[in-house]
Amino acid sequence: DAGVIQSPRHEVTEMGQEVTLRCKPISGHNSLFWYRQTMMRGLELLIYFNNNVPIDDSGMPEDRFSAKMPNASFSTLKIQPSEPRDSAVYFCASTSGTSYNEQFFGPGTRLTVL
Amino acid sequence: AQSVTQPDIHITVSEGASLELRCNYSYGATPYLFWYVQSPGQGLQLLLKYFSGDTLVQGIKGFEAEFKRSQSSFNLRKPSVHWSDAAEYFCAVGGGNFGNEKLTFGTGTRLTIIP
Numbered sequence: 001d002a003g004v005i006q007s008p009r010h011e012v013t014e015m016g017q018e019v020t021l022r023c024k025p026i027s028g029h030n031s032l033f034w035y036r037q038t039m040m041r042g043l044e045l046l047i048y049f050n051n052n053v054p055i056d057d058s059g060m061p062e063d064r065f066s067a068k069m070p071n072a073s074f075s076t077l078k079i080q081p082s083e084p085r086d087s088a089v090y091f092c093a094s095t096s097g098t099s100y101n102e103q104f105f106g107p108g109t110r111l112t113v114l
Numbered sequence: 115a116q117s118v119t120q121p122d123i124h125i126t127v128s129e130g131a132s133l134e135l136r137c138n139y140s141y142g143a144t145p146y147l148f149w150y151v152q153s154p155g156q157g158l159q160l161l162l163k164y165f166s167g168d169t170l171v172q173g174i175k176g177f178e179a180e181f182k183r184s185q186s187s188f189n190l191r192k193p194s195v196h197w198s199d200a201a202e203y204f205c206a207v208g209g210g211n212f213g214n215e216k217l218t219f220g221t222g223t224r225l226t227i228i229p
Contacts, residue, residue: 033216042219045216048216056216091157091158101208101215101217102148102160102163103217104160105150105157105159106157107156107157
């Protein structure tokens with residue numbers, strides 16, 4: 001298996017622009033998690049899905065952030081409009097219902113908002 | 115609510131020395147416990163995990179961890195560190211009946227290796 005795939009790996013954009021991050025979970029996994037990592041705040045869970053349904057979005061910072069999972073093999077995290085404080089590394093992780101919560105992480109997307 | 119405490123923000127050890135990274139957790143039932151490692155510019159990689167059974171678990175790269183229920187701890191150890199072990203280490207706790215609920219991560223411990 002190719003593991004969790006994230007794209008793009010790096011994104012540089014200007015303040016006010018829309019940013020879309022993409023994630024393809026491991027085939028057969030039914031839970032997907034979006035995290036944000038910064039030096040100041042560490043690793044934060046933004047939202048997670050079970051069977052394509054959002055379960056807990058309490059970590060989403062504000063309405064500028066939205067996430068979707070239209071099918072079992074694809075998810076997006078959108079920031080609109082982006083702000084410099086959104087600069088971070090965004091990770092996607094997936095797990096299956098039989099793996100006792102062991103999460104498999106993607107390589108991350110490094111977002112820089114100028 | 116579940117929580118994880120990694121009391122050491124940064125640890126420096128000499129190459130070849132032994133290592134112990136501390137992790138304390140709070141969880142209302144039997145926890146599932148994990149240690150992940152993150153090298154600079156990389157994602158998180160699983161080192162080892164505990165679900166049940168033997169409280170001493172072995173992982174990759176020569177790491178091991180011991181679950182101590184009475185102390186709510188899951189400390190990570192390695193008898194002899196290598197320069198390539200320099201990285202950030204995260205302890206995490208989870209659980210749930212369905213096996214796919216969220217994990218709670220600690221704030222991480224940065225490990226520096228000196229020659």
